[in-house]
Amino acid sequence: MVSKEEPVTVAVIGGTGLYKLDNLQVEKELDLDTAYGKPSSAITIARLESGKQVAFLARHGHGHSITPSHVPVRANIAALKSLGVRAIVAFSAVGSLREEIRPKDLVIPSQIIDRTKGIRPSTFFDGGIVAHAMFGDPFDTALTRLLGDIVKDVLKDTQVKLHTGKTVVVMEGPQFSTRAESLMYRQWGGDIINMSALPEAKLAREAEISYALICTSTDYDAWRESEEPVTVAEVMGTLKANSEISKTVAAAVLDHVHDALSHEKGLIKPEGGMQYSIVTARQHWPEEQVEKLKTILPAYFS
Ligand SMILES: CSC[C@H]1O[C@H](OP(=O)(O)O)[C@H](O)[C@@H]1O
Numbered sequence: 001m002v003s004k005e006e007p008v009t010v011a012v013i014g015g016t017g018l019y020k021l022d023n024l025q026v027e028k029e030l031d032l033d034t035a036y037g038k039p040s041s042a043i044t045i046a047r048l049e050s051g052k053q054v055a056f057l058a059r060h061g062h063g064h065s066i067t068p069s070h071v072p073v074r075a076n077i078a079a080l081k082s083l084g085v086r087a088i089v090a091f092s093a094v095g096s097l098r099e100e101i102r103p104k105d106l107v108i109p110s111q112i113i114d115r116t117k118g119i120r121p122s123t124f125f126d127g128g129i130v131a132h133a134m135f136g137d138p139f140d141t142a143l144t145r146l147l148g149d150i151v152k153d154v155l156k157d158t159q160v161k162l163h164t165g166k167t168v169v170v171m172e173g174p175q176f177s178t179r180a181e182s183l184m185y186r187q188w189g190g191d192i193i194n195m196s197a198l199p200e201a202k203l204a205r206e207a208e209i210s211y212a213l214i215c216t217s218t219d220y221d222a223w224r225e226s227e228e229p230v231t232v233a234e235v236m237g238t239l240k241a242n243s244e245i246s247k248t249v250a251a252a253v254l255d256h257v258h259d260a261l262s263h264e265k266g267l268i269k270p271e272g273g274m275q276y277s278i279v280t281a282r283q284h285w286p287e288e289q290v291e292k293l294k295t296i297l298p299a300y301f302s
């Protein structure tokens with residue numbers, strides 16, 4: 001941990017277009033290494049106006065040099081865990097699969113459809129110790145509800161609409177979808193699409209970190225037959241127009257997340273979720289795996 005007296009319990013993962021939180025007071029930059037390799041970027045520790053600390057990590061690197069399939073997600077989650085992080089508010093640029101989710105709107109999803117292709121390491125339990133995490137509700141429900149209430153309030157005097165209770169399709173990329181795929185995702189019940197909510201949400205769950213996603217809708221993907229399919233220029237243009245909203249939203253939610261995590265309030269309780277998930281008998285645990293897992297789940301592997 002950065003300091004035993006002051007662990008950093010709340011983190012932001014910034015996605016496309018959100019490479020720093022320059023509206024917060026930066027305290028230091030940490031160049032961390034973990035048992036799972038180096039994270040996507042140095043981690044910025046910033047201080048909120050209330051005096052509380054938050055960590056910020058750029059998912060694709062500060063210069064956006066890492067593709068969605070190659071984001072070192074295990075290292076990112078391990079690095080945040082090593083700081084004492086208990087809740088992550090992640091940001092993502094998404095395509096809209098629904099007419100009513102317009103570009104620039106914000107979406108806080110509650111479900112995921114996995115269309116990644118199995119090429120991303122998506123578990124900490126692949127080296128002789130097996131665990132099956134619950135994932136029926138892939139985002140922390142208490143954190144998601146809290147963010148919904150605060151973001152709604154932040155947006156009340158703006159033109160930006162908030163959508164909650166939606167389903168995000170996570171595709172492999174880096175190419176965008178075909179029109180046929182985009183139409184199929186709508187039939188499946190997908191509302192928005194990105195390339196990065198997985199395995200981030202799965203690994204946060206395994207590390208007993210509460211995780212929720214705030215998405216900016218940037219385009220209508222490829223399903224609207226009368227329009228050109230999505231381009232990067234369209235995504236970046238929308239994000240540029242919306243960048244202040246994401247930063248304002250981040251600054252507004254973080255204090256509330258801190259409060260909700262406090263033991264007095266106990267509204268968000270990330271610990272304990274993996275307690276009954278480990279199936280491998282203790283005597284079969286490879287020592288080398290125990291050493292790695294100690295950094296992720298010290299309560300079970302110390
Ligand atoms: C640049 S468009 C595709 C890219 O944007 C989203 O990134 P993030 O989720 O990190 O904001 C999407 O997932 C793709 O990685």
Ligand SMILES: Nc1ncnc2[nH]cnc12
Nearest residue numbers: 093094095193194195221
């Ligand atoms: N249409 C889209 N498909 C996948 N990821 C996206 N990120 C932003 N727009 C997207």
